[in-house]
Amino acid sequence: MTAAIAGLGMTEMGKIYGRTATQFAVEAISRAAEDAGLTLADIDGLYVNPGVKNDTDLRLQSTLQMRDTRLLATIQGFGSSAGQMVQYAAMAIDAGMAEVVACVYADAPLKEGKRAGAAYPGQARAMEGVGSLPFAAGLKAAPERYAVAARRHMERYGTTSEQLGAVAVAARQWAAMNPAAQMREPMTLEDHQSSRMIADPLRLLDCCLVSNGAVAVIVTSAERAATLRQPPVHVWGWGQGHPGYVNRRDSEFGLVTGAARSGADALKMAGVGVDEIDVRELYDCFTYTTLITLEDYGFCAKGEGGDFVASGAIAPGGSHPTNTGGGELSSFYMWGMTPLSEAVIQARGQGGERQVPQHDLVMVSGNGGVLDFHSTLVLSPHPKTR
Amino acid sequence: MSLAPVVRDDFSAPFFEASAEGRLLLRFSPSSGAWSEPSAMVCSVSQAADLEWREASGRGHLVSWTIKPGRPRDDQPAQDTVIGIVETDEGPWLTLLLPDADVAALAVGAAVEVRFVRPEGSEHLPVGRLGG
Incomplete structure (x- = not known):
């Protein structure tokens, strides 16, 4: 195993309104690349984890104008996704599939003038069938x-x-x-x-809390990370x-x-x-x-x-x-x-x-x-x- | 009480037919002899696919619970909502609204009896009564 995290990019987070999850994601990835001393053109792998609002995905590649990407997927393991993305990136790098993988989480559930609780109204499950019984009982x-x-x-x-x-x-x-x-x-x-x-x-x-924003990390080989801007x-x-x-x-x-x-x-x-x-x-x-x-x-x-x-x-x-x-x-x-x-x-x-x-x-x-x-x-x- | 309405689909039709008669159905695997929760597609013990509806005792005990504070509305006082995880005597757990539950009587192992109520626009739904 030879992987290391070489870059970290964080947007403003919290009650930051008027921006989409994709816009937050672009900023976080750009910041992570810059943090590592890389450019977006150096990234050849991308994992995207959308949050609860689920309004960004692997099409972020085209938004970022990435070409000839060697590794690309939307990852959804809910709160376990960040760790999963780093794991899959590390394995892909070890296997030679990609060299520089960006992993990003982005979400914008908060809307101006609405309570944080309204951002997560519970499972929007159709109230049909026995699978709905816990929800109907109030466990939402x-x-x-x-x-x-x-x-x-x-x-x-x-x-x-x-x-x-x-x-x-x-x-x-x-x-x-x-x-x-x-x-x-x-x-x-x-x-x-x-x-x-x-x-x-x-x-x-x-x-x-409930927050709008995005965070990205750049995963690469330990050898490459050692040549970059930040301590691996x-x-x-x-x-x-x-x-x-x-x-x-x-x-x-x-x-x-x-x-x-x-x-x-x-x-x-x-x-x-x-x-x-x-x-x-x-x-x-x-x-x-x-x-x-x-x-x-x-x-x-x-x-x-x-x-x-x-x-x-x-x-x-x-x-x-x-x-x-x-x-x-x-x-x-x-x-x-x-x-x-x-x-x-x-x-x-x-x-x-x-x-x-x-x-x-x-x-x-x-x-x-x-x-x-x-x-x-x-x-x-x-x-x-x- | 704040039960949300639920309608039937093909899978759940037998469950709600029995609910209307005051009977609780669970899923049962003849090959494993084990019971599973109403929404189970395969046996919760053996993963066998031979589940069938079978009538259960309608009795169980409390495993855990939460109390959601109510909000006063107009001149109505706030009424808390108590929701319990109930382990049926057959083994499967049910999430049940416990209408009018005495909060002081909430305890792990407390006896619960399944009853049925019919919210407006809904099938008959199971609820739990403490000490049943």
Whole structure:
């Protein structure tokens, strides 16, 4: 395995109106190429991940005036897409299919004058047939669907709302040091506890932001990356885990996620132990998602995620720096590109005030559906030696 | 209560025929002897394709739940919506609205009985009653 991330491009993110997902994508890819010291003409592979609005795709190639592209696809693994794109790019480069692959996520769900919640009205499923029954019963949008998962974890392991709040507070503490973060004002546990209930047990401050924008990365060979403008971020290992929850007696829904398999596979490929990971960038659509991913990756024992986060371990100054840019909870919501972009920044040592001093190994998660789809990357500023 | 209307398609016609009679149907695989949820296309245990509709007990217990806060409208007080994941005695899980559920009685393992109601413009839909 010889791949490295050589470029990172981020647009303005948040309540940025009047631009389409494709326009955001073009800007992000252009910025990523420039960041790497490349031009658009150097890119011979393109993976496009449209977000919830699903209004950009592989035709972005023609928008970018790319010619004779050797690798091109729309990738849709929901929140696990960013990690998946880097994995497929790394394999394609290793196989000789392409040399410089751009991977982009772009979405523009926010409309001026409309609430963020209106951007994600829930599954637009036709109310026909027995498959519609959960939706008809009221399990529609992500908050209530994650709420039943979180409730199950709470009932099984004694996880509390205050412990979920510790995740939100830690994310905000990191975000306060990130100029790109949407939410930087201080937040206390009391603020979390007094925020309005969205779907019990999840409060407003347990939920991620909604953002317009795009993020792109450039993946190339480690050898090529070493000649480019930025310090390479080497891809040491990866994995995917898609549990395929079945709605029946033996389901581990809410208790164990695809992170367990995905994380173990990624660490094995990287040849490192979980105790060697310096920085964690975890998909945090909800506070509970951070907590259960920490458990499933093995940073703490199953069921002890609540005590772990409440100890301050993941906050600035803690033993296990996590979501150092503020994550999706406080920084911006670009699906798996939120954790991936911060991982690249940290691995390069470009985190400024929030830079984690020890950043030799960074673990990145992507999570999609309702804990249905998971991807993992292990990244390092050092060439792979094991 | 806020059940959204659901109409039948060819696949679900037997389910809703039984719902109208107050009976719960689940999917059953004769080859594996295992039950699956109503929307299953293949057996949830063996992946066998021999699923058929079979009447279930209509009893189960609570696995998890969420409470969606209601919003007051006009002079009506806010009414919370309780939605439960219910494990039927046969094994499959159902997502059920729990109308008028006593929030204090929500607990893992709490007994639930399936009932049926008919929203306007809808087939009869299953709901859960705690302590049933």
